[in-house]
């Protein structure tokens with residue numbers, strides 16, 4: 337039987353609806369809505385679209401959106417100075433620096449300039465350390481979205497075997513830790529992993545975040561598995577440009593119990609979780625509990 341398709345767009349939209357209600361209640365209680373600042377360096381076309389979408393989603397949720405744009409020629413010191421100014425601005429609750437940054441800029445250094453209390457991407461050393469330690473912090477958005485989608489299929493993740501293919505700072509590593517926090521048995525696989533097909537076949541939850549179009553073949557998927565495809569690859573096929581994931585969707589859906597499509601699966605959860613983190617950061621900065629969503 338063909339898999340259930342996990343509708344990330346609908347789940348993200350429902351989450352954003354609830355965040356909007358919480359943001360409006362927050363504005364009433366505190367005199368101003370939460371405010372998110374996004375820093376964009378350079379003119380990468382995909383990044384421009386994502387930043388525009390983040391701004392629109394932020395405003396639609398009743399929050400304030402600020403954009404700081406710098407040219408591709410900006411120096412690391414100039415980007416760091418913008419981040420530090422945002423840290424100092426009390427009206428700003430959340431800051432993110434859109435990735436990727438131009439190659440002459442050390443992304444790690446720039447991210448680490450962000451005040452951890454405003455780090456809504458959850459990528460600073462402080463928030464990464466808090467995730468590792470299992471204490472309160474801001475968690476990376478795409479991995480958070482993946483856990484929400486997995487839970488939309490399986491109420492309890494405890495005891496399930498999760499295989500995460502990919503070890504990026506943005507997705508693979510934090511997703512592995514979040515699944516571990518859900519008491520999954522986690523295998524972290526990557527491009528140098530031996531017997532990758534066999535390891536994938538052992539997964540109850542298979543997460544692919546490697547950025548290689550359709551790397552995961554249909555018969556790498558265990559019957560009844562939940563498949564989360566985090567890859568967004570632009571390919572040219574039959575003379576047309578299209579988006580495909582890291583999983584061979586058509587083949588995998590014949591074996592999985594549930595699977596995310598690309599587009600419309602994990603991607604939309606990233607922005608929904610970003611809005612939720614902005615709300616959480618705004619609440620914590622005022623010493624109140626974050627939203628129960």
Ligand SMILES: Nc1nc2c(c(=O)[nH]1)N[C@@H](CN(C=O)c1ccc(C(=O)N[C@@H](CCC(=O)O)C(=O)O)cc1)CN2
Nearest residue numbers: 386432433434435436457477599600601602603604606
């Ligand atoms: N600072 C950050 N930079 C980047 C992140 C991030 O989380 N923080 N993630 C990605 C880009 N990204 C958000 O920034 C993002 C990517 C994809 C989507 C999304 O909704 N994708 C759609 C398809 C969109 C398309 O047509 O291109 C989908 O999958 O349905 C949202 C956000 C790298 N940089």
